[in-house]
Amino acid sequence: MRKKIVPDIVVGRLPIYLRVLNYLIAEGRQITSSQELGDRLGISSAQIRKDLSHFGEFGKQGTGYNVVFLRDQLKEILNVDRIWKMIMVGAGDLGHALANYHRFASSGFEIMAIFDNDPDKVGTKMGEQPIYDVADMDQFIEDNEIKMAVIAVPTVAARDVAAKLIECGVTSILNYAPVTLTVPIGVRVQYIDPVARLQHMTYYQNEETE
């Protein structure tokens, strides 16, 4: 193994660092410090320095970090210095919203096509993307070497869809269905479940009213 293993929790913070660096650049800043980044993100400067140290040395003592340089380094580390082709499965309300979510494209994640099993939808468009039949999904994934997919189907269908995607060679899944997917090693799933997030917060709501 060439790459020293880095805790997954550290990797998960890098996109947040990248995000704040982009804002600093937009503000015209040249230099920042672990202190400033920490203040902006509500975490300690020590944690930021420690996290970055897993990947190399990006700053200058006494000065701080060049924001453009650090941003570019993080993009390279995260492999987002390129375009990623994705597909989405599910052309319902949620799929519709995601098809119109332009931040995907502007961040380098391009939804090439949407797949659905509703004959009325197949052949039409959603946002900029064509809707195809799920039966043609494996061919499309193969032809376009798709590695990333978004699941936006009803909960009951999510497991089967995930299985098919993985079978076809997809190795990263962004899953909007509120169900835990069991996947083989080498495949990653990230979950988006706003209801779970709300329920996490309501736990703390009672204390205030007691």
Added chain:
Amino acid sequence: MRKKIVPDIVVGRLPIYLRVLNYLIAEGRQITSSQELGDRLGISSAQIRKDLSHFGEFGKQGTGYNVVFLRDQLKEILNVDRIWKMIMVGAGDLGHALANYHRFASSGFEIMAIFDNDPDKVGTKMGEQPIYDVADMDQFIEDNEIKMAVIAVPTVAARDVAAKLIECGVTSILNYAPVTLTVPIGVRVQYIDPVARLQHMTYYQNEETE
């Protein structure tokens, strides 16, 4: 302080436990075990038992957990055995999608109104919800005792919106804008950032192709 403090990371897992219990109930199951729950969720049975132990004793030795009983207990712990009134700020594409995301309502989170600053939108409806002027937001929050809000505005507006929400008495914010919010203690924010999730996964993508 009446309540023994529970690690936040444990609280964050409870909604996932609740979710799988609901599926087990839908499947007609009466009893489950920490082993089965762990298998379904990809975590250890020890962790599930340990997590639950922070809140009480819910199982029977040799038997396991009554799924309905445990579900009801978790709902009570999370304060989701009631309806939560929410507002949403931002009537753009994202707000539109969220207004039509019926899982909020079916989980007990009711979006009462949507606020926007676009005069063309104010007075119209989105999904079932009326769109009001943001200028009327404080009054509405006060009148309806709103404690929870969803931010679905452009990034540049998110900080100001959050500040106003908090000023009006909102204590839980689900933030879809890709920016970290600084909030006073007693206020909670949860972030939904699908792009950050994708970037987390692309980190691991290169290993396979090397």
Added chain:
DNA sequence: TAGATTGTTAATCGATTAACAATC
């Protein structure tokens, strides 16, 4: 009773923080 599974304790593992030498 014998088998199964909980709740809990102690051990292990991992992540965060504090502190500081190095150095720009």
Added chain:
DNA sequence: TAGATTGTTAATCGATTAACAATC
């Protein structure tokens, strides 16, 4: 040079896991 801030080490803190007595 003096001041500032990094990168890193060691200490601390917290979370997960393993193991098992209790008991249904």
